[in-house]
Amino acid sequence: MLSKSLSWSRRNVLKTGGVAGVAVAAGIQGGASAQSARPARGSPKSIIEQLVESTAIIDTHEHLIEEDLRLAGKHRLIKANDWSCLLSHYLNSDLTTCGMPRKELEAFFAPGTDPLRKWSLLEPYWQRVRHTGYGQAVEIAMMRLYDIERLSGDTVNKVQQGYERTLQPGIYKKVLQDMGRIESCQVNSLDTPFSESRQPLLLMQDLSFRGMHIGPDIESCAGKAGIAVKDLQDWHRVIDWWFRTYGPYAVAVKSQAAYSRNIDYEDVPAEQVQTVFKSRLNGDPIGNADRKRLEDHLFWYCVRKATEYELPVKIHTGYYAGSDSMPLSRVERNAAAASDLCKAAPDTRFVFMHIDYPYYEPMIALAKHYTNCYIDMCWAWIVSPVASVNFLKQFLVTAPANKVLTFGGDYIPVEPVLGHVVLARRGIARVLVDLVEEGWLNLESASSLAEPIMRGNARALFNLEHKARKLQAAPWISSNGVGPTQHIINQAL
Numbered sequence: 165m166l167s168k169s170l171s172w173s174r175r176n177v178l179k180t181g182g183v184a185g186v187a188v189a190a191g192i193q194g195g196a197s198a199q200s201a202r203p204a205r206g207s208p209k210s211i212i213e214q215l216v217e218s219t220a221i222i223d224t225h226e227h228l229i230e231e232d233l234r235l236a237g238k239h240r241l242i243k244a245n246d247w248s249c250l251l252s253h254y255l256n257s258d259l260t261t262c263g264m265p266r267k268e269l270e271a272f273f274a275p276g277t278d279p280l281r282k283w284s285l286l287e288p289y290w291q292r293v294r295h296t297g298y299g300q301a302v303e304i305a306m307m308r309l310y311d312i313e314r315l316s317g318d319t320v321n322k323v324q325q326g327y328e329r330t331l332q333p334g335i336y337k338k339v340l341q342d343m344g345r346i347e348s349c350q351v352n353s354l355d356t357p358f359s360e361s362r363q364p365l366l367l368m369q370d371l372s373f374r375g376m377h378i379g380p381d382i383e384s385c386a387g388k389a390g391i392a393v394k395d396l397q398d399w400h401r402v403i404d405w406w407f408r409t410y411g412p413y414a415v416a417v418k419s420q421a422a423y424s425r426n427i428d429y430e431d432v433p434a435e436q437v438q439t440v441f442k443s444r445l446n447g448d449p450i451g452n453a454d455r456k457r458l459e460d461h462l463f464w465y466c467v468r469k470a471t472e473y474e475l476p477v478k479i480h481t482g483y484y485a486g487s488d489s490m491p492l493s494r495v496e497r498n499a500a501a502a503s504d505l506c507k508a509a510p511d512t513r514f515v516f517m518h519i520d521y522p523y524y525e526p527m528i529a530l531a532k533h534y535t536n537c538y539i540d541m542c543w544a545w546i547v548s549p550v551a552s553v554n555f556l557k558q559f560l561v562t563a564p565a566n567k568v569l570t571f572g573g574d575y576i577p578v579e580p581v582l583g584h585v586v587l588a589r590r591g592i593a594r595v596l597v598d599l600v601e602e603g604w605l606n607l608e609s610a611s612s613l614a615e616p617i618m619r620g621n622a623r624a625l626f627n628l629e630h631k632a633r634k635l636q637a638a639p640w641i642s643s644n645g646v647g648p649t650q651h652i653i654n655q656a657l
């Protein structure tokens with residue numbers, strides 16, 4: 165079922181405070197009568213930059229671990245609890261592909277290496293990577309969090325001190341909300357299909373269904389459900405349990421299965437994969453064709469459940485994280501397969517993530533053509549900042565404005581999210597300014613896009629107001645005595 169349609173609402177903009185202030189000061193008042201309002205002050209560029217700067221943003225994709233686990237510094241995804249942590253995800257990939265030898269890379273990220281000596285390991289390669297989106301996000305975060313002008317041998321001491329000073333209770337709120345002006349995040353946990361967050365309104369959660377249809381991951385999914393799996397019907401019951409238990413609290417479902425296959429899922433009936441599932445249970449070898457049919461069947465079982473629970477389906481498309489592994493021949497088929505998904509399930513809202521970089525133009529065509537297709541720019545600003553500008557600029561004069569989501573940090577450590585959101589705001593402002601200066605939009609029209617593409621679209625698509633109310637009364641909140649703080653509740657509502 166599609167959520168209520170979006171329109172730019174002055175009431176919503178007023179709720180963001182600063183936006184309204186800038187808009188009114190600029191003589192931009194949103195409605196049709198705006199043209200007759202006071203004339204704007206300042207250049208279109210400065211008006212739009214102030215507007216984007218002061219507009220709250222919703223972060224539709226993160227892999228943040230719970231704050232208390234991060235503070236403890238012992239999580240398997242945190243290699244070393246020092247300043248190298250900021251480079252561990254994703255800049256480690258650029259460092260690999262620029263030629264940093266594996267031994268030096270491992271020493272740089274190792275917990276046992278003296279943090280101040282790590283600069284000497286990084287320095288020969290830093291100039292090769294500091295200009296990429298990954299590199300810029302890290303350096304911007306360090307500049308803002310640790311008060312340095314650039315990362316260098318002269319500042320590394322201050323960087324390490326700043327890292328230790330900022331890593332204390334409240335760091336997520338400080339980095340995300342106070343400094344990043346991020347209203348709420350949507351976390352895809354890498355530990356469990358659904359994380360019962362202790363900050364549920366700041367760290368809203370996707371229900372990850374990858375393990376329910378790839379593998380499938382019987383051990384980790386069935387255990388928590390308390391169901392002994394002896395056949396395919398039992399596995400369906402396990403999936404049902406996850407949706408029944410967490411569907412009301414999740415904002416969406418998510419699968420990154422595109423890392424292991426194309427997203428070309430056929431609707432295979434259960435009776436055709438009963439024996440394949442038995443083979444999986446018994447640990448017998450399964451051929452590629454049979455494996456695909458089982459995954460296909462389970463994908464659609466999960467997608468139908470998601471649709472029943474009114475949860476959008478987020479799907480990884482395009483570029484692969486990591487290095488030296490991406491089969492571009494598979495990646496380039498994502499867009500065509502995405503169009504088949506949209507056509508096959510018109511009642512399901514599909515969110516295709518990461519603009520399918522580098523194949524982003526077909527995704528604009530899909531969002532324009534299919535009512536149930538949404539494109540998420542999560543991760544994109546750091547994968548390629550300029551391609552992201554090109555994508556959004558084309559998108560806004562091609563497809564309906566409610567079909568795009570413009571930010572997701574996509575990080576495990578929280579600090580570089582700040583650098584990423586700075587790049588995103590810079591890019592969004594650049595796009596709106598370009599569209600005005602090139603004569604495609606007038607100032608009022610371009611300005612009216614900022615709030616929906618940064619915030620309103622996500623609030624409507626993921627039904628965030630309703631989800632926030634549900635999360636306030638989530639059983640794991642009331643049962644363990646950890647209540648969400650009122651200021652977070654207020655901001656999320």
Ligand SMILES: [Zn+2]
Nearest residue numbers: 225227352574
């Ligand atoms: Zn991700």
